[in-house]
Each structure stands twice: as C-alpha cells, then as structure tokens.
Amino acid sequence: xxxxxxxxxGMFVQEKEAVTLDCTYDTSDPSYGLFWYKQPSSGxxxxxxxxxxxxxxxxxxxxxxxxxxxARKSANLVISASQLGDSAMYFCAMRGSASGGYNKLIFGxxxxxxxxx
Amino acid sequence: xxxxxxxxxxxxxxxxxxxxxxxTVEGTSNPNLYWYRQAAGRGxxxxxxxxxxxxxxxxxxxxxxxxxxxxxxxxxxxKKLLLSDSGFYLCAWSVIAGxxxxxxxxxxxxxxxxx
Numbered sequence: 641x642x643x644x645x646x647x648x649x650g651m652f653v654q655e656k657e658a659v660t661l662d663c664t665y666d667t668s669d670p671s672y673g674l675f676w677y678k679q680p681s682s683g684x685x686x687x688x689x690x691x692x693x694x695x696x697x698x699x700x701x702x703x704x705x706x707x708x709x710x711a712r713k714s715a716n717l718v719i720s721a722s723q724l725g726d727s728a729m730y731f732c733a734m735r736g737s738a739s740g741g742y743n744k745l746i747f748g749x750x751x752x753x754x755x756x757x
Numbered sequence: 758x759x760x761x762x763x764x765x766x767x768x769x770x771x772x773x774x775x776x777x778x779x780x781t782v783e784g785t786s787n788p789n790l791y792w793y794r795q796a797a798g799r800g801x802x803x804x805x806x807x808x809x810x811x812x813x814x815x816x817x818x819x820x821x822x823x824x825x826x827x828x829x830x831x832x833x834x835x836k837k838l839l840l841s842d843s844g845f846y847l848c849a850w851s852v853i854a855g856x857x858x859x860x861x862x863x864x865x866x867x868x869x870x871x872x
Contacts, residue, residue, distance in 0.1 A: 675861070683845055685801075685863035731800060735861075743789065743851055744816075745861055747800040 642667045644734050646748035653722045654756055660707070661717040661751045663732030669693075672734055674715040675745070676706065679729040688730075691715055719753075727755045759784035763848045763864030770871055776821075776835040778867050780848030783829065788850040790831040791861075792823055795845040807831060843871045 643666040653659035665674065676688040691699045691706045699706045707716040719726055731750045735743040760783045770776060782788055789808050793801040803816045805823035813823050820839050824832045831848060848864040 677863075683847075683866045683868065685847060685849075685866075687860060687862075690860060733801075744803055744806065745791070745801075745849070745851075746803075747793075749800045 642669070642672075642734060642736055642746050644732050644746055644748035646732055646751050648751045649749070650752045650754070652754040652756055653719075655724060656721055658718060658720045659722055659753065661719070661730050661732075661753065663715045663717065663748060665713050665715060665732075665734050667713075667734065667736065669736045672736055673743075674706070674708070675733040675735070676704070676715075676717045677731045677733060678726075679731060679750070681728070685731075689717065722755045724755050724757060727753060729753075759862065761848060761850055761862055761864045763867060765867060766865065767868045768870070770838050770869065772840055772871055773837050776833070776838050776842070776869070778833040778846055778848075778869075780831040780833075780864055781829055782831075782850050785829070785850070785852055787828060788852050790825060791849040791851075792831065792833050793847045793849060795847065797844070801847065805833070838871045840871050843869055845869075 645664045648662055672693045674691045678686040678688055689699050689701045689704045689706050691708045698708050703720045705718045729750045729752050732748040733745050735745050763780045791806045792804045794804050795801045805813055805815055807813050807825045810825055810828055821835050846867045849861050851861045
C-alpha cells in the first residue's frame with residue numbers, strides 16, 4: 641500500500657532563512673509522482689512543485705526545490721529565503737501509476753510552517 | 758482556461774439533515790474527479806473518485822455518496838448528516854492525455870459544520 645509520512649507537525653523559521661520540510665513515502669509502483677501543496681488559512685490547496693519518479697534532476701520552482709532521494713524514498717521540500725506569506729500548512733502527496741484510468745493522490749498529515757519576522 | 762467551481766463555501770447543517778455539495782469543472786473534457794475530506798488540523802482523505810459519467814468509486818465506507826450526472830459535474834450527498842461528517846470538503850480534477858499527466862487542481866473547498 642502507498643503511504644506518505646510527514647514527521648514534523650510544526651516548524652518555524654526566521655524570515656529570509658531557508659527551511660526544509662520532510663517527506664518520506666512508500667510505494668511498490670515503479671512509476672509515481674510526488675507533489676507538494678501549500679494550504680493557507682483560507683483552505684485552498686496551492687500546487688507548489690512536482691517530481692516524477694523517473695526525473696533525473698530535482699525539481700525547482702522559484703524559491704521551492706525538492707530534494708528527491710529515490711533510494712531513501714524521501715522527497716523533502718526546501719523553501720529558500722522564507723517570507724511571512726509562507727506561513728501555512730504544507731502537504732506532501734503521492735500519486736500512483738495510471739493503471740485503472742485514475743490517479744489517486746495520497747496525502748501526508750501535513751506540516752504547519754510559521755515564519756517569524 | 759481550466760477552472761473548478763465548488764459551492765457553497767461554508768455550510769452549517771443540523772444533524773439528520775440532507776447534504777448536497779456541487780463541483781463543476783470548466784475548460785476540460787473527461788476529467789477524473791475526486792472528493793476529499795479534511796478533518797480539522799489533519800491531512801486530506803480521499804472519499805470518492807470518478808473516471809466518467811455515472812462511474813463512482815468509494816474509498817472508505819461512510820455516510821456519504823457521490824454522483825456524476827454530467828461529464829464536468831460531481832456531487833457529494835448525504836441523506837442524513839452525522840456530527841462526524843463535519844470537515845472541509847475539497848473537490849479536485851485531473852486529466853491524463855496519453856502519458857502526460859496534467860496534475861491536480863483543487864476547488865476552493867466547502868467548510869461543513871454539523872450541529
């Protein structure tokens with residue numbers, strides 16, 4: 641069975657510093673994808689970054705980068721130069737293979753990030 | 758452009774009352790549609806998914822049901838709400854064209870409080 645584990649219920653970081661949010665996953669599918677979403681207090685789910693299991697390079701999107709270590713089954717999110725607006729809940733998620741015509745997205749429990757001025 | 762609409766944004770319902778939450782997608786055809794629920798301070802749990810009109814799969818046994826009467830419409834329902842149905846409900850869609858995966862897009866969510 642697929643599983644996503646986020647072991648940090650809460651994290652805080654000083655403004656302008658970098659922070660790493662941990663995510664480990666478990667799957668037997670050879671093809672999978674890993675996502676990070678941000679959920680501010682408004683509740684909307686904002687897509688941040690995606691890493692495919694066959695991608696050779698770590699994904700980057702602006703201040704977000706994904707530290708993908710396939711052998712360790714980890715996909716940590718790195719936020720550089722934190723901003724006050726980064727304070728939110730962050731979810732790691734994984735999709736399985738496309739068999740069956742659907743892609744279920746499995747979520748971790750989330751990490752609440754607080755950015756301090 | 759592709760958009761997803763979800764309503765209402767907030768809802769307070771008494772125990773035992775019925776429920777109907779609607780989600781519609783624009784700008785895409787034959788999407789996969791999903792209903793997720795998020796309990797307070799928790800992650801998202803997949804409730805239902807649909808790969809086509811009238812095709813619904815349930816992930817967990819519960820007091821809720823889902824229907825897809827049209828290609829881009831997904832409805833979450835209950836005949837009698839329970840206190841445990843309270844939560845934040847999110848609709849999402851995804852499209853796979855060949856081997857290209859478009860990712861997931863979420864609606865803005867409905868915060869349901871059962872009293």
